[in-house]
Amino acid sequence: MCDTSQAYDQLLFSYGTLQLPAVQLATFGRLLAGSADQLPGFRLDMLEITDPQVLATSGQRHHPIVSHSGLAQDQVAGLALQVSLQELQQADGYEVADYQRQLLPLASGRMAWVYVAVADGQR
Numbered sequence: 001m002c003d004t005s006q007a008y009d010q011l012l013f014s015y016g017t018l019q020l021p022a023v024q025l026a027t028f029g030r031l032l033a034g035s036a037d038q039l040p041g042f043r044l045d046m047l048e049i050t051d052p053q054v055l056a057t058s059g060q061r062h063h064p065i066v067s068h069s070g071l072a073q074d075q076v077a078g079l080a081l082q083v084s085l086q087e088l089q090q091a092d093g094y095e096v097a098d099y100q101r102q103l104l105p106l107a108s109g110r111m112a113w114v115y116v117a118v119a120d121g122q123r
Contacts, residue, residue: 007084007085008033008082008083008084008087009082009084010082010083010084010085010087010088010113011080011081011082011083011106011110011111011112011113012032012080012081012083012087012088012091012112012113012114013037013039013078013079013080013081013104013106013112013113013114014034014078014079014081015039015044015064015066015076015077015078016063016064016065016078017058017060017063017064018081018091018094019078019079019081020058022057022058022059023057023058023094026057027057027087027090027091027093027094028083028087028090028091032081032082032083033081033082034079034080034081034082035079035080036077036078036079036080037077037078037079037080037106037107037108037110037112038075038076038077038078038106038107038108039066039075039076039078039104039106039107039114040072040074040075040105040106040107041068041069041070041071041072041074041075042066042067042068042069042074042075042076042116043066043067043069043071043074043076044064044065044066044076045064045065045066045067045117046062046063046064046065047062047063047064047065047098047117048061048062049061049062049063049096050096051096054094054095054096057094065098065099065115065116065117066114066115066116066117067116067117068116075107080106080108080110080112088101088113091113091115095115097118098117098118099115099116099117099118100115100116100117100118101113101114101115101116102114102116104116
């Protein structure tokens with residue numbers, strides 16, 4: 001049975017662990033619907049995670065993280081996941097302080113929330 005009490009009217013672009021079924025179930029209590037897309041003008045790096053709860057949820061010590069490059073040839077592949085406003089707040093609780101959520105255009109032209117690297121001095 002589908003829960004129709006929430007509007008899944010937000011897009012959350014995931015290029016990393018939020019695509020994992022175990023992380024989705026632990027963070028949102030459900031598996032998320034989504035479609036493939038790309039984030040133009042960003043490059044992908046890896047970040048060492050030290051938060052014990054995030055480590056336990058993902059099972060991975062290193063998580064991907066994106067940074068703005070501004071270069072047209074840089075694109076990060078991922079999934080545009082359908083979430084509610086409440087689930088965006090749940091995702092905020094999952095991500096560590098090295099990430100900040102921004103509303104950005106995807107290659108498809110859709111706007112999505114994306115967790116990007118916090119610029120130095122903004123933590």
